[in-house]
Amino acid sequence: xxxxxxxxTAAQVPAQSTPVPTPADGRTPAPQRLRSSRPDLLLCGLxxxxxLVVQGWNIADYPTLSDDEGxxxxxxxxxxxxxxxxxxxxxxxxxPLGWIQLxxxxxxxxxxxxxxxxxxxxxxxxxxxxAVSAVLVYVLARRLxxxxxxxxxxxxxxGLSPLSVVLQREIFLDNLAVMWTLLAFALxxxxxxxxxxxxxxGLAAATAVLTKETMLVVLPALFLTMWRHSxxxxxxxxxxxxxxxxxxxGFSYPLFALLKGELLPGGGHVSLWDGIRxxxxxxxxxxxxxxxxxxxxxLHSWLYYDRxxxxxxxxxxxxLLLTWRWSVTARALAGPALAVAILAALALRxxxxxPAMYVIQALPFLALVLAGGTASVAHAVLRRxxxxxxxxxxxxxRYALAAxxxxxxxxYVVPRWYDGDHTALTADANAPxxxxxxxxxxxxxxxxxxxxxxxxxxxxDLVHAGYRPGLGVIWFYKADLDPAVTKTMPHGWRxxxxxxxxxxxxxxxxxxxxxxxxxxxxxxxxxxxxGEDRIEIRRIQPATAGGAR
Amino acid sequence: xxxxxxxxxxxxxxFWMAAFTLWWQMHxxxxxxxxxxxxxxxxxxxxHVSFSLLLPAxxxxxxxxxxxxxxxxxxxxxxxIIVIVGHDDPETTAVAERAAARDPRVRVVVDTHEKKNKPxxxxxxxxxxxxxxxxxxxxxxxxxxELLAHVDHAFRTTGADVVQGGVQLINFxxxxxxxxxxxxxxxxxxxxxxxxxxxxxxxLGGNTVFVRTDVLREAGGWDSECLAEDCDLGVRxxxxxxxxxxxxxxxxxxxxxxxxxxxxLLKQRTRWNQGFLQVYRKKDWKQLPGFGQRLLARYTLMxxxxxxxxxxxxxxxxxxxxxxxxxxxxxFVTFLPAVTALVTFVFEVVGLHDFGKQYGLRVRxxxxxxxxxxxxxxxxxLAGAAVRAVWREQRGRNDWELTTxxxxxxxxxxxxxxxxxx
Numbered sequence: 001x002x003x004x005x006x007x008x009t010a011a012q013v014p015a016q017s018t019p020v021p022t023p024a025d026g027r028t029p030a031p032q033r034l035r036s037s038r039p040d041l042l043l044c045g046l047x048x049x050x051x052l053v054v055q056g057w058n059i060a061d062y063p064t065l066s067d068d069e070g071x072x073x074x075x076x077x078x079x080x081x082x083x084x085x086x087x088x089x090x091x092x093x094x095x096p097l098g099w100i101q102l103x104x105x106x107x108x109x110x111x112x113x114x115x116x117x118x119x120x121x122x123x124x125x126x127x128x129x130x131a132v133s134a135v136l137v138y139v140l141a142r143r144l145x146x147x148x149x150x151x152x153x154x155x156x157x158x159g160l161s162p163l164s165v166v167l168q169r170e171i172f173l174d175n176l177a178v179m180w181t182l183l184a185f186a187l188x189x190x191x192x193x194x195x196x197x198x199x200x201x202g203l204a205a206a207t208a209v210l211t212k213e214t215m216l217v218v219l220p221a222l223f224l225t226m227w228r229h230s231x232x233x234x235x236x237x238x239x240x241x242x243x244x245x246x247x248x249x250g251f252s253y254p255l256f257a258l259l260k261g262e263l264l265p266g267g268g269h270v271s272l273w274d275g276i277r278x279x280x281x282x283x284x285x286x287x288x289x290x291x292x293x294x295x296x297x298x299l300h301s302w303l304y305y306d307r308x309x310x311x312x313x314x315x316x317x318x319x320l321l322l323t324w325r326w327s328v329t330a331r332a333l334a335g336p337a338l339a340v341a342i343l344a345a346l347a348l349r350x351x352x353x354x355p356a357m358y359v360i361q362a363l364p365f366l367a368l369v370l371a372g373g374t375a376s377v378a379h380a381v382l383r384r385x386x387x388x389x390x391x392x393x394x395x396x397x398r399y400a401l402a403a404x405x406x407x408x409x410x411x412y413v414v415p416r417w418y419d420g421d422h423t424a425l426t427a428d429a430n431a432p433x434x435x436x437x438x439x440x441x442x443x444x445x446x447x448x449x450x451x452x453x454x455x456x457x458x459x460x461d462l463v464h465a466g467y468r469p470g471l472g473v474i475w476f477y478k479a480d481l482d483p484a485v486t487k488t489m490p491h492g493w494r495x496x497x498x499x500x501x502x503x504x505x506x507x508x509x510x511x512x513x514x515x516x517x518x519x520x521x522x523x524x525x526x527x528x529x530x531g532e533d534r535i536e537i538r539r540i541q542p543a544t545a546g547g548a549r
Numbered sequence: 550x551x552x553x554x555x556x557x558x559x560x561x562x563x564f565w566m567a568a569f570t571l572w573w574q575m576h577x578x579x580x581x582x583x584x585x586x587x588x589x590x591x592x593x594x595x596x597h598v599s600f601s602l603l604l605p606a607x608x609x610x611x612x613x614x615x616x617x618x619x620x621x622x623x624x625x626x627x628x629x630i631i632v633i634v635g636h637d638d639p640e641t642t643a644v645a646e647r648a649a650a651r652d653p654r655v656r657v658v659v660d661t662h663e664k665k666n667k668p669x670x671x672x673x674x675x676x677x678x679x680x681x682x683x684x685x686x687x688x689x690x691x692x693x694x695e696l697l698a699h700v701d702h703a704f705r706t707t708g709a710d711v712v713q714g715g716v717q718l719i720n721f722x723x724x725x726x727x728x729x730x731x732x733x734x735x736x737x738x739x740x741x742x743x744x745x746x747x748x749x750x751x752x753l754g755g756n757t758v759f760v761r762t763d764v765l766r767e768a769g770g771w772d773s774e775c776l777a778e779d780c781d782l783g784v785r786x787x788x789x790x791x792x793x794x795x796x797x798x799x800x801x802x803x804x805x806x807x808x809x810x811x812x813x814l815l816k817q818r819t820r821w822n823q824g825f826l827q828v829y830r831k832k833d834w835k836q837l838p839g840f841g842q843r844l845l846a847r848y849t850l851m852x853x854x855x856x857x858x859x860x861x862x863x864x865x866x867x868x869x870x871x872x873x874x875x876x877x878x879x880x881f882v883t884f885l886p887a888v889t890a891l892v893t894f895v896f897e898v899v900g901l902h903d904f905g906k907q908y909g910l911r912v913r914x915x916x917x918x919x920x921x922x923x924x925x926x927x928x929x930x931l932a933g934a935a936v937r938a939v940w941r942e943q944r945g946r947n948d949w950e951l952t953t954x955x956x957x958x959x960x961x962x963x964x965x966x967x968x969x970x971x
Contacts, residue, residue: 195579231581236899244895261878
């Protein structure tokens, strides 16, 4: 039987549409479509330009190239070259997703000019990451119901604090992880409360964790944000969906190890288990408030660049937690405040390991809670207990007080930030590195037959100069720690030609007998820079036992 | 190399299939707004639509009277019940005649077709319908007294040609497969059908479906040769742009029972699958105006077979990934379908929890375990039914294998208890 009905255009029929009652929460409801709000676009766009200029200008020369940057970029290079996850044995030190992303980000520039894949020049790709993160901070702030000016403040704090400028310029996995975490938060706070947005938040969170495993500790704050932003009727689906997504992607890492037969320790191979155990048992760096401990030094290296964001952020988090009962802003920012609280608590462990990058993952949350705290104070000054019949003088008083507070804050912050950012825009911290790189590229006759110990930051430069990657130009600590490398050096330091003694090498040589011996049996042939930061190129002296040191 | 390409292609295809199915299955819970829109809106007390409720009954003397009694308790004031019985079924006829004698709103129509099936029975009754709207129920259905008032309101406020109410299997505690069967209904009527209504392509359910009498007559009633006449009617009506509204309210659903044995479930599923295949081949869905709609139609009508296919392939794929020597990247790809299957599992567990909440049923840990453990076996059952359907259709066997009802859900008529151990 066929139909005899006249064909009509099918009406798209939504069933009876019933609006859902939304809980009144937050005094400045974010516009449903942020991307069609002109003032938001304008403010966010202007701030973005400012952040890109400040972070981008002089990015290659300041701050000093870090060993870790070299590590990750070199491993990204290995991925690009199809050498697996690292050019030395990948030993599950970190999940590899971070430098796989770096490999993707640097793919086009390195395809155009292979020689450009060095730490200094590839810092430029971090601008992209910073830009995305900064925009996400703005979006998240708006989605957490902050007023426009406060969202702009959060974005500016996040992108322009001298501490941020220094750290976000560097090729750290943490910066990538922060981007994914912010995406997860923004999706968790999605105004449409869409199931698949929450699912996506789970995926982004897992990506963040697989980029830098320390992001694991922020997940409770993400969960709280999602809980607050989901609707009672659909919450259980949204949250389980997010957790499932996160867990499934997260488990792909052990699955990867399992497929490679490297999940559990065994003879003759690395394992995920050993990698995790190494990270969990790293020697502690002391209590953060104990002057003289390593952690204390790290804390002060942060505060050296900026006190406003870390300390102000902590104060903001404290304020929001204390005013939880009364302030809608405090409740709206519960997620970021919890993230700050967790990260602060972990930093206060009596003898935890506190790396310098630790603060990177806290930066966006510090910025958000500081902006939120400011919004809370502004609200208290301008609006609280205001009645229709308020006298004009009181109203003027409120605005005067607000203006005084704003001016005072500006007077405190602007000069300090100006100094910090001015340094970042003008200082040249990497001249010794560039000079060392150029010396080794031009003064050594047969790089392909030369074996040299360098720190990771210089490694790619020398690869491009023609040294053999891995066993010709050697990450200095591999000479002691990687059996695959030591095997090729039966005579220890005598099998080497040069050691490039950068500050990192000099520092770590204390614990690496092979490197120490190479240092002792070598003499500087070229020195760049002065004092602690100098870089010495030392030639091994096979004849002179004892060395010239 | 060839193995790698082959299993990657299969895995990716399966992944997208499962992902789309999952996406649609979760339609109702996408946003709180969507969920709110799937409910009946509250009736305003006005009544303008008159109903003719068709109740085909065949060898169902055990449950028929109860069903009629319950229908008569409806709060709506303008409806008739037309019980359709076979001329060769005196027991059921006697029950129907007794009910008709008791209440003038009940009438009996006798179907004299030599070979009987549900669409023929309903077509027999169609000329006798006096109401504005024809509603269809099964002989074992428990219908909520306020349902007709809600449907009346839905017809008036939405201008719909068809209103599909919810149908829900309730006896999830009876056995491991009834648990899964109940959940299938839950996801279908609670969620997926609403998506179909929104997209303008909908395979209707077999009962609690209401069609304007003139629209139904114009369409020529049900297709008496089709094994899934309900699905077919929905496809024909929606393909020519008739407006279908789906509304689901846990209080208002028609409660049914799962088939009493695995075999009867297999037979029922075979019949549906065969019906879907027939509807697919009738090509009415090709009149749909949108490309996306046609794709949805094609996919939906073929689902049983894709389901069968994936049920077999997923374990095979995982085995290949674990035991054959394929590159790590390829092995990862083979896990993709398993990943979606896992996500589906998790949502099913949450769905079971929600089901328990919505119906005030206590779902115990053992039920969740059964749900998860039974999953693969149910998949095998579905695959078996799909294969069987293709086989029967190929051999030209399209007679009805009717499901018998034992009335398991009636034991729980007053307030749901779940004291029947599985």
